[in-house]
Amino acid sequence: MRHLMSPLDFSTKELDDLFDLATDIKNNPEKYAHACAGKIMATCFYEPSTRTRLSFESAMTRLGGSVIGFSDANSSSAAKGESVSDTIRVISCYADICAMRHPKEGAPMVAATKSLIPVINAGDGGHQHPTQTLTDLMTIRSMKGSLSGFTIGLCGDLKFGRTVHSLINALVRYENIHFIFISPEELKVPDYITEMLDEKNISYEEVISLDEAMPKLDLLYMTRVQKERFFNEEDYIRLKGFYILTKEKLEFAKPDMLILHPLPRVNEISVEVDNDERAAYFDQAQYGVYVRMALILTLLKWAK
């Protein structure tokens, strides 16, 4: 039984097939409107995450399937102390596929080892959030035409941002990608990431200023810089403006640069940027549904 725990669980060939399927779904939605008729997805969300849960539910509904589930631990048997292993055994009797979000790291993996149905990790603490990475890859491939041969700037909190770490790990499997890490000193990308890039001989730069990096970028992946991550207020006030994307900063960007963001946005991208044709973050949310539809279909097919 195949599950999805980490973006690296799928080979690049399997990812290509997945993205091809997602593209076909995007172009021919009616062809897939009943593809999961009679199938049930369980969304087991032990912590609230409205966006991810609704994306999964939208995906299954658009495939003609049904959804059951819970949206926080208090409304599930976990509140009574039931283990993840027991819960998934029971859910396996009720549903054909399960998307699980859990605050404890590795919980979906425990579920996968006991499950009779495919399990999708919909986020486990600060560990993995593979469908966000699949969404990012799908967006890049669809809007740039390829997953190789570009310069990507990752901007903001690169130290704690799991979406950034997952995306880097996924992108290193493709060719000719140059990374520019744009962050304050306090929120630099962890050493184990730069060591991995050094080992694989993959080129990267670490810079503090977004303005400095902007003209070189084919893609800009924005994340939020949270105030509580800084050691002192002074540094925060000094640096926060560096990492807010505005129309003025975009004047130095390439005309076909793509702006991505995992969302939700707080203030790191000015609202005026939304109208710029390079802004791709709402398209990204749409691609997230297509790629989840493709993932559900693929895992159900493999489970047969």
Next chain:
Amino acid sequence: MLNIGKIEQGFVLDHIKAGTSLELYEHLGLDKHDYTVAIIRNAKSNKMGRKDILKVECDPSAIDMDILAFIDHSITVNVIKDGEIVEKKDLVLPKEIKNVIKCHNPRCITSIEQELPHIFVLADEEKEIYRCKYCEEKYTRKDDN
């Protein structure tokens, strides 16, 4: 000079880092059996200065070599049969260890899930890095030494 008799069948674990034999004794679960065990601590060693030695009279299959290798793969394992050394085993780091060390990440599912085994997987043989199978928390053997 301390004199400890020969064993007929079992193991002599030599070149154990001085002061760690009791820990090894526990990890190997020797306290749960009635084997005859000699624990020699701080013996003189040309190679190490001081070393510990464990002599265990037991069935050859009684010792988990993976646990032994995980704890210290530089230990010399002499297999004894009929009072003689019949084999010297080379220890290699095991690919996976179960319930030998605990994951200390408070955010890991092992912290709450009932009876879930603590499994660590060898991630980097050269650097001797293991990672929790569930949350990938790092455990470096070299840090522990």
